[in-house]
Amino acid sequence: MRIAFMGTAELAVPCLEAVAKMPGHEVVAVVTQPDRPKGRDLKPSPPPVKVAAERLGFPVQQPLKIREPAAIDSVRAMRPDLVIIVAYGQILPKSVLEIPRFGCVNVHTSLLPRWRGAAPIQHAILHGDRETGVTTMYIDEHMDTGDIILQRSEPIRADDTSATLHDRLAKLGAELLVETVAQVAEGKAPRAKQDEISATYAKKIAKEDGRVDWTRSAIEIERQVRAFNPWPSAYTQLGDLMLKIWKAEVVENVIGNPGEVLADFVVATGRGGLRILELQPANSKRMAVDAFLRGHPVKCGTVMG
Numbered sequence: 001m002r003i004a005f006m007g008t009a010e011l012a013v014p015c016l017e018a019v020a021k022m023p024g025h026e027v028v029a030v031v032t033q034p035d036r037p038k039g040r041d042l043k044p045s046p047p048p049v050k051v052a053a054e055r056l057g058f059p060v061q062q063p064l065k066i067r068e069p070a071a072i073d074s075v076r077a078m079r080p081d082l083v084i085i086v087a088y089g090q091i092l093p094k095s096v097l098e099i100p101r102f103g104c105v106n107v108h109t110s111l112l113p114r115w116r117g118a119a120p121i122q123h124a125i126l127h128g129d130r131e132t133g134v135t136t137m138y139i140d141e142h143m144d145t146g147d148i149i150l151q152r153s154e155p156i157r158a159d160d161t162s163a164t165l166h167d168r169l170a171k172l173g174a175e176l177l178v179e180t181v182a183q184v185a186e187g188k189a190p191r192a193k194q195d196e197i198s199a200t201y202a203k204k205i206a207k208e209d210g211r212v213d214w215t216r217s218a219i220e221i222e223r224q225v226r227a228f229n230p231w232p233s234a235y236t237q238l239g240d241l242m243l244k245i246w247k248a249e250v251v252e253n254v255i256g257n258p259g260e261v262l263a264d265f266v267v268a269t270g271r272g273g274l275r276i277l278e279l280q281p282a283n284s285k286r287m288a289v290d291a292f293l294r295g296h297p298v299k300c301g302t303v304m305g
Contacts, residue, residue, distance in 0.1 A: 001025050001102065001185055004080035005058075006066075008033040010048040011166060012086035014174035015107055019084065020056050022178060025185070027058050028078045033089055034062045066090045075099055082184060084177065085139060094141055102184050104139040107177050109169045111135060111151055113199035116144035121162050121169065123202035125227035128219075131155050132165070134173045136180040138191065145199075147191045149180050161229035205232065212236040214259035214304060218250045218272035233280075236304045241296070243304075246286055247278035259304045265289050267304060 005016055005027055020027055030053035038045035053060045063071035066088075072095050075083070083104040085092065097104050110120035111133040117123075124132040133153040137146040152172055156165060183189040210232040212221055225234040225248050233244040236259075256268030266273040280286045281296070 001081040001181075002028045002079055003181075004029050004031065004075060004078045004083045004100070005049075005053075005086075006031040006083060006088040006092075007049040007086040008047045008089045009087035011109065011170050011173070012049050012088070012107075013052045014170045015084070015086045015177050016049060016052055017056070018174035018178050019181060020058075022181060025181065027056075028080060029061060030058045031061045031063070031066070031075070031088075034064055066096060067093045072096055082181070084181070086173070086177075091141075091143070092139060097139060097141065105149065105177075105180060105184065106137050106139045106144075106146065107173045108135045108137065108144055109133075109166075109173065110202070111153060112137065112144060112148060113194040113196065115200055115202040117202035118204040120202045121165050122205055122227045123200075124156060125160060125162060125165065126223050128223060129156055132169070134169055134176050136176055145194060147193055149183070149189050149191065150176055152176050159226070161226045163230050207232045210235050212245065212304075214267065215270040218254075218269040218274045221269055221274050222248055222250050238296075238298065238302070238304055242282040244280040244286075245276055245278075246280060248274045248276050251275050257303070261298055261302045261304065262300055265293065265298070 003019060003025055005019065007016060030049060032047050032049045035044040035046050037043065050060050061074055065071065075096055076099050080100045082102040083100045085104060086107045092104060110124065112135040115123050131153050133151055135151045136149040138149065140146040154168055154172055180189065210228045212224065212234050225245050228234050229246060235242055235244045251266050251273040254262065254266060254268050254273030256262050258268055258270050260268045262268060262273065264275060266275045276289050278286060278288055279292055281292065
């Protein structure tokens, strides 16, 4: 098959690499987002998929909007039998969906219909799910509502962050995509409607979502710490100092007002306590809490907020 690959984020790179190795199929082009300003100097930086595509020798296109007539004509000119979309970042219009004869296939990092939307990995951790996984599906005109092709589950470990879970799901997604492409090519790919009643939505994460509300339970805040690692991080104020919290553990039977610092740098919450183990002061590096306390002594009774 002639395959057009659309992706942008790091999550999509293993999928592109896996499809590139499949015998009997040709990646005719890679479509990705434009280079974006990044870093303190705001220098334009290529998306991870562009870097991978150029390394693999594939032609790259970077339309500002895939809905533009010129972008649609470019996809049509590729004459793809199949379009693969992984973490591309734009919704495809019907005019693109109708181009490939085998349709458009997406890799999504959840067990659909649970956690449709932009941030399924973070929301699975935030809500205490014990497992997640990867789904391949045929894309339709709506957000993650297409017919399911294949699914594979992956347990969520007690110490998983979004970063660690992302990496395992990226690998699993690549393996599942190879199986999916093979079945599509053979005309044997299953197709199952999603259960709309069971659908949940994983809204896009914003920077302000990382602010810790100490009136919530310690269990919820600990999940927040892991879900927002590496971005936007869970953060709080200690006086005038902003602290990012990178690692913490739940402590039971804690008595104190929400946000109050107790012995052993346990912080009281709405229910239980949270012992902070690793943090990062503003404009500094990540460090163990003992190293932080040597330079920033914190008295018991101090309130974070």
